[in-house]
Amino acid sequence: MNNFHKTKKSAAVLKHAILDQYATPFASKTGRWSTGNRVVFIDGYAGPGRYEDGEEGSGAMLLRKAREMAHFPRRIECHFVESDPETVDRLKAVATAEGADVDYTIYDDDISTHLPELLQSAEGIPLFTYLDPCGLVIPLDEVASIFQRPGGYGSPATEVLINLTAHVRRFAGMLYSATPMEGSLQRMDGVCGGDWWRETWLEKCPTKDASEDDKMAAEQAVVEGYARELCKCAGVAGSWIIDVRPRADLKPVYYLVFATRHMDGMVTFGESASLGLQRWREYLAEVSAQDTLFGSAAEWKDEWKKQENVLKAQWIETIANGITEELAKGEPFRLIERPSVLGGLGGVARTLHFRAAIKKVLLAGKTTTDPKGAEDLWNLSIRPA
Numbered sequence: 576m577n578n579f580h581k582t583k584k585s586a587a588v589l590k591h592a593i594l595d596q597y598a599t600p601f602a603s604k605t606g607r608w609s610t611g612n613r614v615v616f617i618d619g620y621a622g623p624g625r626y627e628d629g630e631e632g633s634g635a636m637l638l639r640k641a642r643e644m645a646h647f648p649r650r651i652e653c654h655f656v657e658s659d660p661e662t663v664d665r666l667k668a669v670a671t672a673e674g675a676d677v678d679y680t681i682y683d684d685d686i687s688t689h690l691p692e693l694l695q696s697a698e699g700i701p702l703f704t705y706l707d708p709c710g711l712v713i714p715l716d717e718v719a720s721i722f723q724r725p726g727g728y729g730s731p732a733t734e735v736l737i738n739l740t741a742h743v744r745r746f747a748g749m750l751y752s753a754t755p756m757e758g759s760l761q762r763m764d765g766v767c768g769g770d771w772w773r774e775t776w777l778e779k780c781p782t783k784d785a786s787e788d789d790k791m792a793a794e795q796a797v798v799e800g801y802a803r804e805l806c807k808c809a810g811v812a813g814s815w816i817i818d819v820r821p822r823a824d825l826k827p828v829y830y831l832v833f834a835t836r837h838m839d840g841m842v843t844f845g846e847s848a849s850l851g852l853q854r855w856r857e858y859l860a861e862v863s864a865q866d867t868l869f870g871s872a873a874e875w876k877d878e879w880k881k882q883e884n885v886l887k888a889q890w891i892e893t894i895a896n897g898i899t900e901e902l903a904k905g906e907p908f909r910l911i912e913r914p915s916v917l918g919g920l921g922g923v924a925r926t927l928h929f930r931a932a933i934k935k936v937l938l939a940g941k942t943t944t945d946p947k948g949a950e951d952l953w954n955l956s957i958r959p960a
């Protein structure tokens with residue numbers, strides 16, 4: 576076992592903030608009409624449940640969600656799979672202490688072994704699967720099997736959140752070797768559902784000494800390719816990619832790929848991702864304040880709020896410009912059909928920013944659409960003036 580499970584690394588704060596934001600609306604919405612209000616969460620690389628400093632990991636968090644939502648009523652069932660025996664013991668202790676009234680199972684094994692039976696047991700029930708390995712994730716055909724699981728009435732909600740670690744670089748490094756470890760490259764082929772990623776990488780970084788920017792572009796292209804492959808082979812309706820950087824100017828430490836069978840999932844997850852990112856920026860501001868002159872909590876928080884307001888204004892401007900350009904084509908449109916007008920801010924900005932942007936375009940006389948009171952702005956028809 577490594578240091579990872581002792582304290583929560585800052586990068587982990589984001590994935591947990593997003594999971595925390597999303598698990599509740601997912602269970603609330605999908606469990607409303609499901610049989611017995613059941614909702615299933617599979618945590619495929621579960622970890623110890625809590626870090627050694629007591630902070631919540633995904634295990635403790637999902638158990639808490641199950642307890643919190645029991646009275647809604649939502650019957651959240653948690654299935655944890657963890658292959659490291661020592662870590663399983665810790666997870667079991669957490670679950671015994673915190674999951675007394677929760678339906679949960681813990682498997683001391685490999686996720687690939689248990690996934691088929693877990694999918695079978697969730698037949699017909701909404702399912703959210705979280706795949707958060709330290710290294711490479713299960714092969715793409717296994718991820719696709721989640722979407723091809725036994726159906727049931729009404730094609731129940733099926734979603735995955737995958738932590739694609741930036742190990743892509745390590746594997747891509749072998750592409751320049753005269754004697755590559757073919758077995759490792761093939762493992763990566765399996766994860767990506769083919770060897771297409773090799774060419775995608777080499778297109779952006781033809782030589783070993785490519786610049787840092789080129790490597791980042793290559794990594795991004797492989798992750799985007801992965802999301803496309805997943806959508807193609809799993810019949811997924813849509814996906815989001817969230818890149819997790821310690822700071823805007825640093826390279827991503829991992830990418831979160833979310834995929835869903837239903838467009839509603841895209842909209843709700845986008846909102847949760849935006850809130851999770853905000854929570855993460857707040858956390859980073861707090862951490863950096865500990866190393867600087869800001870003495871009191873109020874001081875760093877005021878400064879962080881100022882920075883948030885600057886970001887908010889920039890995003891509204893970017894989105895308003897995108898909408899204005901699209902409207903210039905003379906046709907009404909919906910954001911869900913033209914996410915490119917968001918200028919890459921899908922999953923980063925959220926409803927409140929979209930509303931302000933449409934309002935700005937309305938005030939500029941470029942649209943007749945007033946977003947006031949509209950709940951689903953992704954599906955609002957934005958009409959040219």
Ligand SMILES: C[S@@+](CC[C@H](N)C(=O)[O-])C[C@H]1O[C@@H](n2cnc3c(N)ncnc32)[C@H](O)[C@@H]1O
Pocket residue numbers: 618619620621622623624631632633634656657658659662684685686687707708709
């Ligand atoms: C990044 S940690 C999980 C953190 C946890 N999901 C969280 O968010 O708090 C990854 C865990 O996956 C476990 N693991 C690695 N390979 C596995 C496999 N094939 N099947 C199940 N668990 C595995 C590791 O032992 C490790 O505890």
